[in-house]
Structures are given as C-alpha cells and as structure tokens.
Amino acid sequence: MLPHTKIVELFRSRGIKVTPQRVAVYSALTGLKHPCPEDVIGKVKETFPAISTATIYNSLDFLVQKNLIRKVNTADNRMCFDWDMSEHYHIYCADSRKILDFRDEELTRMIREYIGKKCISGFELTDIQLQLVGYMK
Numbered sequence: 001m002l003p004h005t006k007i008v009e010l011f012r013s014r015g016i017k018v019t020p021q022r023v024a025v026y027s028a029l030t031g032l033k034h035p036c037p038e039d040v041i042g043k044v045k046e047t048f049p050a051i052s053t054a055t056i057y058n059s060l061d062f063l064v065q066k067n068l069i070r071k072v073n074t075a076d077n078r079m080c081f082d083w084d085m086s087e088h089y090h091i092y093c094a095d096s097r098k099i100l101d102f103r104d105e106e107l108t109r110m111i112r113e114y115i116g117k118k119c120i121s122g123f124e125l126t127d128i129q130l131q132l133v134g135y136m137k
C-alpha cells in the first residue's frame, strides 16, 4: 500500500481535492492487484468502517475520471480496477479468473507501426488496451 503522504502528494500534484474517503479508497487500491469493487469495499472498510458503499463507488468513479486508476473489463464481463497506469497489457486466465500484467515494448511498437501504416482516416491512436485470454498451466 502506498503511504498516505505519497497519496496526498499525488492528489495535490493533479489538483485533486484531498478527502479522507478518496485517500482511503486509493490507498486500499494500491494494496490490491486488479481488484473488483467488492474487494475494494472490503479493504477500505478494514481501516474505515464508517464509510458507505456509495461513497466508495463514487470515489472509484472519481478516480477513474481523474485518470488515476482505470477500469478493466474481463473477458467474462467482470469489472476490475487497475491503479498501475503505466503502459501494460493483461493476461486473463479464464480458469482462475486472475489478471496478470504483461509488459512488452516490442508489441507496443509493432501495434503502433501497424496501425500507423493502415492510415485509418481521422483516427489517432492514444491508448492500447489488450487482454490475452487463455489458461495458465
């Protein structure tokens, strides 16, 4: 989990108003890997039992809007969150339903070059979201 001082620093650097609820939600997220909303709610309530579920959902939406976290939809339509905003892809195990991070600069370069060559009219590539679905042995 990221220390509170680092989270406050991050929020301030992005011009985000620091509230104890937002800090608690972001802090909980940083202690989890690709959690679903229920995981986040459980984790936040460990340290902040009085917080309402609606406030946690609102904070999650707010953090997504502010680009501090992102939503990840799994192949079987579960919604998870990712606080690691660095460029990476996901490997999804359809058996264990776990999401693993997968970093591959060569793949990113290949996709960007390929899409660049295709000259899709009026399209500018800004983000690549890729999920590889299969089974981990």
Ligand SMILES: [Zn+2]
Pocket: 034, 082, 084, 088, 089, 090, 100, 101
């Ligand atoms: Zn990830």
